[in-house]
Amino acid sequence: MKLTKFLATIALTLGIVGVASAQQMQAPPQGDQVDQLDQLLDLDENQQQEIRSLLDEAESQLAPKEQEAQALQARLGDYVGPDYDEDLIREDASRLGDLTGEITAETVLxxxxxxxxxxxxxxxQLDEAIAQQQQQMQDLQNQMQQQEGQPAQPAQ
Known part of the structure; x- marks a missing residue:
């Protein structure tokens, strides 16, 4: 539950996609992020400024790591073939794993x-919004499962 709450918090507050598969993280422009938080939580000016500063700092630290991870993923794809080099594959995969860990740690921080x-x-307020979002997602999943169980309606 704690991990689910954490992931929902990230999605709700920052729009950041998880990096478990080491894919590049995508985030909406910072103004949008802070504005969304402000609308939800009624942030004061100091809070908005501090969050913008944190986002700027994180972006400057994460961007090079994300670019390197993307390059490694592409290079690993290029290694596929009958003349593969296992040492190169393992070296790049290890570095990609390290980068994924670094990106994940920076995201959590x-x-x-x-x-x-x-x-x-x-x-x-944020916890309540997350709980509401989780309930809506659960309701949507239940609704989709119910629809899958029903025969398709013929076109008229």
């Missing part, structure tokens, strides 16, 4: 730093 900017009341 960013989320923690952002949450430390919030007041207790704002954290509670």
């Amino acid at each position: 960013l989320q923690s730093r952002i949450e430390s900017v919030f007041t207790d009341e704002q954290r509670q």
Whole structure:
């Protein structure tokens, strides 16, 4: 549950896609992120500025790592073939794994730093919004499962 809450928090507050598969993280422009948080949590000016600063810092640290991860993924794809070099594959795969860990750690740290900017009341509001979003997702999944179980309606 804690991991689910964390992932939902990231998705809700930052729009960041997880990096478990070491794919490049995509985030909406920072103004959009801070504006969304402001609408949800009624941030004061200092909070907005601090979050913008945290996002700027994280972007400068993550961008080169994300680019390197993408390059490694592409290079690993190029290695596929009958004349493969196992040592090169393992070396690049190991580096990709290291990068994935670094990116994941930076993402978790960013989320923690952002949450430390919030007041207790704002954290509670965020938890409630996450719970509501999770319930909506569950309802949607249930609805889709029910529709899959029903025969298709013929076109009229």
